[in-house]
Amino acid sequence: MATVEVTEKNFESNVKQGIVVLDFWASWCGPCRAFAPVFEAASAGHPDVVFGKVNTEAEPRLAAAFGIRAIPSLMIVRDGVHLATLPGARPAAALDELIGKVRAIDMEEVQRDLDAHAGERRVEKAGGV
Numbered sequence: 001m002a003t004v005e006v007t008e009k010n011f012e013s014n015v016k017q018g019i020v021v022l023d024f025w026a027s028w029c030g031p032c033r034a035f036a037p038v039f040e041a042a043s044a045g046h047p048d049v050v051f052g053k054v055n056t057e058a059e060p061r062l063a064a065a066f067g068i069r070a071i072p073s074l075m076i077v078r079d080g081v082h083l084a085t086l087p088g089a090r091p092a093a094a095l096d097e098l099i100g101k102v103r104a105i106d107m108e109e110v111q112r113d114l115d116a117h118a119g120e121r122r123v124e125k126a127g128g129v
Contacts, residue, residue, distance in 0.1 A: 002040075002042060002043060002051075003039065003042075003043050003051045003052060003053050004050065004051070004052050004053070004101075005052070005053055005055070006022060006052035006053065006054045006059075006062075007058070007059055007062070008059060008061060008062050011062060011107075014050055014052055015050075015077045015080055016079075016080050016082070017079055017123045018048065018049070018050060018078070018079065019046075019048070019049045019076075019077075019078050019099065019102050019103065020049070020050040020051075020052060020076070020077040021042075021049060021050070021051050021052070021074060021075075021076055021098075021099070022052045022054055022074065022075040022076075022077070023036075023038075023039050023051070023052070023053050023054065023072055023073075023074060024054045024056050024063055024066075024068045024071055024072060024073040024074075024075065025053060025054070025055060025056065025071055025072050026055065026056045026057050026071055027055070027057065028057075029070075029071050029072065030072055031072055031088075031089050032071055032089075032105060034089065034095070035072050035089035035090070038089070038090070038091065038092050038095065039051060039053075039095070041092060042092065042095045042096065043058070045096070046099055048097075049099060056068060056071055061107060066082075066088075067085070068085070069087070070087040070088070071087075072087075072088065072089050073085055073086065073087045073088070074086045074090065074095075076098070076102055078107060079107050080109070081114065083102065083105070083108060083110075086098075090119070092113075107115075108124070
């Protein structure tokens, strides 16, 4: 699968389901340009994963929303849940290993944990008023 351009307008539709790996980059960034072929090759090797590119120059609000302070940075999302943001380029083997680890995550357990913590935050908010 080829990489897709991710923008503020299409962000939600791209991260709703499945595994999504986003590459936050800029054209002036040398490490970003060096990492681009590795990212593109990974997209071909994992056709069931969405590989998106976020141009931080064109989408500064999207980059800011996720606290991107270094590029390239990879953001990992699965089933709409933001799992991690990792600064720096990765070699092909490390990117493949990362995707394997994301595949192995029990998302039902993650959702249960999120639901439990959401309840705690509601209680904390009410108690702190």
